[in-house]
Amino acid sequence: MSDVAARAGVSHQTVSRVLNAHPSVRPATRERVLAAIEELGYRPNRAARALVTARSTTVGILTVGNAHFGPASTVLAVEAAARAEGYFVSVSSLAAYDAAAAAVALDQLVDQGVDGVVVVAPLEDVAHVVDDVAPTLPVVVVAARPGVPTTSPARYVCVDQRRGAQMATEHLLDLAHTAVVHVAGPGGWFDAVERAGGYREAMEARGLEPVVVEAGDWSARRGYEVGERLAAEVREAGGPTAVVAGNDYLATGLLRAFWEHGVRVPRDVSVVGFDDIEGSAYLVPALTTVRQPFAALGQAAMRTLLQERSGQQPGRPGPPSHPHQRPERGHDDGPRVAAVIEPELVVRGSTAVPR
Template structure:
């Protein structure tokens, strides 16, 4: 910085103001400093800056090793939002979620001196391990944390700086089911995701609530993985029931991959969508509009989820009050749904 100041003919403090976008620097002076920076190839010394400010401008992001659409999209959104706010991210992906492994990853972040942590926690094991870790920095969990995640504990049992943000999965599934009911369907089957996943439980709850509100007793959902293969297997059974005149007229799939497999199975058996059975997915993956037929689905706004996660960490660092946040999903209606036959 001293070299930059000498070339630009300004003080060390002026160079610092330019680097920190201080509004009191005149435009001509700023341009002169930036030209000197470019000429000298100056780069900030992040380690030295961290010593002065006690901040590393780095956030830790802990996620599963899954390639599933939701966790991956959330990770990309958090990284982009952090960059927009002048932060870098240090990412740890885990394939096992036991407490020791999770705590080792979190301790690694502490050793790096991260300013805060975002945990993409789609299921119980991840959230429980994070809940039991007393981090000295703000931790935001991207999941709808139950109050009893930590062995029946309450909000007071959680780490003092643990917060959460999530897309309202229950509202999305409820809205999707209501769309089918409004079309006239009464027999709506749900292909649910794994029960250890928060999103799967919330979506099943939303489906159930919508049916009960209309005086319909829900059948037990069929629990699957998140894969198209499981959707295909379930679809073969449902197709046979439909052909026999005993099947549902509508299906809410736990995600778009399940819906994709389901559509293939129905097509193979000659069951027409939406003429014989309506199908709704969840996520609005890239390409959902080009399924055959184009898939009605629930869109999650991942960019907003990432932005709010990062904003929550930074608000906590600034000592501002933060609370649980829910982001409203959007029902995207395409041609895979229609009135029942």
């Protein structure tokens, strides 16, 4: 910085003001300093700045260690929101889905001196680890966790997974389906638990018996294996006429299995997914699904983290960032839930009235 000041013929403080976009610097002086920075290839020393300001301007992200669509899309959204606020991100992925792995990964992020942590791992074991974290820095968890303990040091933001599954199920019921099956995601995942709960509530509200088939994981392979079994049931009198899949990957496997076994979608059975992954509109038939507004989710997580860092309580939700996005709403799950964002049902060709 001293070299830049000497080259531009200004003081060290003037260079600092230019770097921090202070309005008191005259335009001509600012241009001269910027030209000197360009000539010398100067880059601010972030480590030194962190020592002075006690801020690293880095946000840690703790996430699952594979390419699950929901968490992966959320991580990208949080990273975009962080960069928009002038923060860098440091990502730590879980090698195993258990408390020990989560504790190690979280400690690693804290040891890096991050200003806060966003947890994008909607797992019960991870949530319990976060509950035990000493509140030395802000922690925001992106998960639809029911009954967040008031003693938890973390704030929670989420897309309303339960409501999304209700919307998917109600769509089928409104088409006059009565034999609707839910193919559920793996146990221990809040998303899977909440989606199964929303399905059950929608069925019971119409006086219908819920039927939940456990897939065991989120993969298309498991959807295919479940679909092979369901195909025989669809052909039977009184068999299911519609399926709510735990996510789009499971739905994709179902579509393949039904096609191979001569079960026509949606003529013989309707299928609804969850997430609206890229390409779901180009399946045959195009998949009806529940879309999650990941950009709004990332913005809510980052906004909550910054509010926690500044010691403020999260304020009222802002308006949607684009016309097709539903606004986030408050939640009655307790003071630790900062924002719940509404999902959107996207109706396509994989659902129709029962034959």
